[in-house]
Amino acid sequence: MTYEELFQQISSKKSYLCVGLDTDIRKIPAHLLKTADPVFEFNKQIIDATVDHCVSYKPNVAFYEAQGAKGWESLQKTIEYIPNTHFTIADAKRGDIGNTSGLYARTFFDPASSGLDFDSVTVAPYMGSDSVKPFLEFENKWVILLALTSNTGSSDFQRLNIEGSALYEHVLRTSQTWAGADRIMYVVGATQASEFQKIRSIIPDHFLLVPGVGAQGGNLEEVSRFGMNAHCGLLVNASRSIIYAGNGLDFAEKAKAEALLLQNEMEIYLDKYCK
Numbered sequence: 170m171t172y173e174e175l176f177q178q179i180s181s182k183k184s185y186l187c188v189g190l191d192t193d194i195r196k197i198p199a200h201l202l203k204t205a206d207p208v209f210e211f212n213k214q215i216i217d218a219t220v221d222h223c224v225s226y227k228p229n230v231a232f233y234e235a236q237g238a239k240g241w242e243s244l245q246k247t248i249e250y251i252p253n254t255h256f257t258i259a260d261a262k263r264g265d266i267g268n269t270s271g272l273y274a275r276t277f278f279d280p281a282s283s284g285l286d287f288d289s290v291t292v293a294p295y296m297g298s299d300s301v302k303p304f305l306e307f308e309n310k311w312v313i314l315l316a317l318t319s320n321t322g323s324s325d326f327q328r329l330n331i332e333g334s335a336l337y338e339h340v341l342r343t344s345q346t347w348a349g350a351d352r353i354m355y356v357v358g359a360t361q362a363s364e365f366q367k368i369r370s371i372i373p374d375h376f377l378l379v380p381g382v383g384a385q386g387g388n389l390e391e392v393s394r395f396g397m398n399a400h401c402g403l404l405v406n407a408s409r410s411i412i413y414a415g416n417g418l419d420f421a422e423k424a425k426a427e428a429l430l431l432q433n434e435m436e437i438y439l440d441k442y443c444k
C-alpha cells in the first residue's frame with residue numbers, strides 16, 4: 170500500500186485506527202477454545218466486527234510465536250483474511266546483520282517463502298543502516314522504525330543526550346537518509362505526547378505508528394493535536410482495550426463498540442487537525 174493509498178483509506182473511513190491483534194490464547198473467550206483454531210477464530214470475528222472502523226491491523230508476532238507451529242499457522246490465516254484495503258503491520262521488532270535481516274524481510278514480505286505478505290514490519294534501528302536496508306529492498310513494503318517507545322524504559326537509552334540531542338532524534342535524522350516518507354514510518358508512544366511537536370519539526374511528513382492509547386493510558390486528543398499533519402500522518406494502535414473489551418459470546422460486539430468510540434473521536438480530530 171502506498172502513502173497516498175493509506176491517506177485515501179483514512180479519509181474515506183474517517184479513521185486512523187490500527188487494531189492490535191495481540192491474541193493471547195489464555196485470554197480469549199472459553200466458547201472459542203472448542204474450535205479447531207481458536208486464535209484464528211477469535212481474530213476472524215474481531216476483524217469482521219472492526220473492519221469498518223479501522224484502517225490497519227497489527228498482529229504482535231510474539232503472541233503467535235509463543236504457540237509454536239500452530240501459532241504461525243494462525244498468523245498466516247489471519248493475514249490472508251485481512252482485506253487488502255487495510256494496512257498490515259508485523260509487529261516483530263526485528264533487525265540484525267545484513268544477511269540475517271534479509272531473511273527476516275523474506276519472512277514477512279515474501280509469501281512464496283513464508284506464506285506471509287505483510288505491508289510493513291517494525292524494526293529496531295540500533296544495529297544501523299545495513300541492518301535496516303534489507304527490509305527496504307522489497308518494493309512497496311514499509312519499515313516502521315522504533316523511535317520513542319511508549320514504555321517507561323524508553324528513557325534508559327532513547328532519551329540520552331548525545332551531542333545536543335536525544336538518541337531517538339538521531340535515529341529520526343539519520344534514518345531519513347535511508348529512504349523517504351513513502352517507505353519509513355516511526356513508532357512514537359502515545360504516552361510521549363510532550364515530544365510530538367519536536368518530532369514533527371524533524372519529520373513533518375512521515376507516518377507515525379502510535380501505540381499506547383487504551384491500556385497504557387495515552388491521550389488520543391493530545392497525540393492528534395500535536396502529531397497530525399496534512400496527510401493525517403498517524404496510525405494509532407489499540408490492542409487490549411479493543412480485543413478484550415468483552416469476554417463472553419458477545420466479545421466481538423464489545424470490540425466493535427470500543428473501536429467505534431475511538432473512530433468517532435478520530436473523525437473529530439481529522440476535521441480539526443488534519444491540515
Ligand SMILES: O=C(O)c1cc(=O)[nH]c(=O)n1[C@@H]1O[C@H](COP(=O)(O)O)[C@@H](O)[C@H]1O
Pocket residue numbers: 189191229260291317318319320356357358380381382383384385406407408409410
Ligand atoms: O511497536 C509497537 O507496536 C509498540 C511500541 C511501543 O512503544 N509500545 C507498544 O506498546 N507497542 C506495541 O503496541 C501494542 C500495545 O498494546 P495495548 O497496550 O494492549 O494497546 C503491543 O503489541 C506492544 O508491543
